Amino acid sequence: MGSSKLHIYNDEINEIAAMAKVFAHPARVAILNYISRQEACICNDLVDEIGLAQPTISQHLKVINEAGLLKGSFEGKSICYCLNIERFNYFQKKLNSFFKQTKLNCC
Amino acid sequence: MGSSKLHIYNDEINEIAAMAKVFAHPARVAILNYISRQEACICNDLVDEIGLAQPTISQHLKVINEAGLLKGSFEGKSICYCLNIERFNYFQKKLNSFFKQTKLNCC
């Protein structure tokens, strides 16, 4: 018990839920938001900026990264994270078609 | 520990995360999807359709409802749920502006 029964849903539905999960924590929204406000790529300062411990930020970055939303590149001793626009657009497209389809036959 | 530190983020960010959370479980996506496939409003049959126990469906419906996404009306001994289109559109609009803003200054 306790764990989500993913096998009873189709891939389409599981994909939407998995994508939403990435944005379902404010720290991850804030991280993406911070990335967007930077001229170039960002590196560390998320820890100072957001106010969570470094391991916590690293953990959230991992979730975002594993969803394919980041392009990281090494710049000296730090890592420069950058949004993977193509993937981000894919998320937007998929979520919008979920919205569209859900509204379609509604009363 | 363990709980999300909501107070360190601004309202905008917490709202996005809260909205995403609604869609972050496949059962809730499936419920909304099923509603969309019905001619009129729906009632029970979610339990048969989705394959989770009745209390579990009820719990997920509560989450969707507390997010303001449902319009329920009593029809005899059952309840007819229906999508609250206005609220649903608001979700879509907010999420899209998050996408837009995030892409804005990206490298």
Added chain:
DNA sequence: ATGTATTATTGCAATATTACGATATTATAT
């Protein structure tokens, strides 16, 4: 080689979520 700065991983405690059986509630029908 040693030191320093950045990021990742490990381990663990606190909390949240998911799922369901049992039971209560609500609304109709007989």
Added chain:
DNA sequence: ATATAATATCGTAATATTGCAATAATACAT
């Protein structure tokens, strides 16, 4: 009043998530 059907709530077990201290790994500089 009693039975029936639909939905909600309660209690609880299993699992997941969040957050952080401690530590490891990585990359550069001296």
